[in-house]
Amino acid sequence: MSTTSATDIDQLAASQLSAINQRYTKNRRQLVEILLGTSKPITINQILESDSKLAQSSVYRNLAVLEQAGLVAKIITNDEHAHYELAEHILDHHHHIICSPCGEILDFQLTEKIEKALEKSLKEIADDYGFSIDRHRLDLLGTCGECSK
Amino acid sequence: MSTTSATDIDQLAASQLSAINQRYTKNRRQLVEILLGTSKPITINQILESDSKLAQSSVYRNLAVLEQAGLVAKIITNDEHAHYELAEHILDHHHHIICSPCGEILDFQLTEKIEKALEKSLKEIADDYGFSIDRHRLDLLGTCGECSK
């Protein structure tokens, strides 16, 4: 959905990592590449399965680093495992549609009109509560076509 | 936010539990009471701390039963512990505003106009994706007034 190219992302990654004094290492490059290569958010297990040479602890640590750098977003659903995808400034702002039976997650976007109206509304609510907003998150929970067969 | 009284809830609870062949026992009553007595979603630890006589395993098991019965909702946020509150048909439909630093969760409602517009929009999206929707979930993530001091 975004037009950001792979090389752009490498530059972004390098710069955002160095901003928090972290290196863009081979392992971290590989994680970014894996996430770039999937059309939907994936779990750590799926990442580990995609390359048996990956060390579990490094994947956990590096996803955490990439998340801190603002390159990767961690998605928590219900009881399922956490899913990971590239950050919104790379993929564009979107929301998630989650299949409860199989745990699969797809990205979707609201129409610009609704998105804007929602953001305005949320801003007002945050003000009422004395909160400063980082972001909002909207999920659709249900059953995908495959699982309802 | 709802006008449902405690006795109404006891009847609801009894009926919804019996619908799935579960009893409305002393422990389960106590959980409902605890949740009724808090204005915001709480964690299992907070429940356990509220009464040292509660057995951890029973709290886990009974919250799961109450959730299956549709009486209790489990809220998953980020890395924090799960939070629990009474189900929406008791509390009314609402969303969550989450303080990332301290993990506290508060309930809020959208204006009816935005809520309706959002639901309509989500329905269309779900149709596009071949999903059947159970529910949607909207969270505001940020920092509460207390934590930003």
Next chain:
DNA sequence: ATGAGTGCAAAGGCTTTGCATTAGG
């Protein structure tokens, strides 16, 4: 009576951490 519910302790499963080794700048 008799199966559901309970409570304790032990086991599970995902995630994090310690530590020696390797590699990036």
Next chain:
DNA sequence: CCTAATGCAAAGCCTTTGCACTCAT
């Protein structure tokens, strides 16, 4: 060079499960 990053294994932590006991209908 010199610290950050890595990988293995061990430890942590929340949650679930096994099992004998108790309670509800």
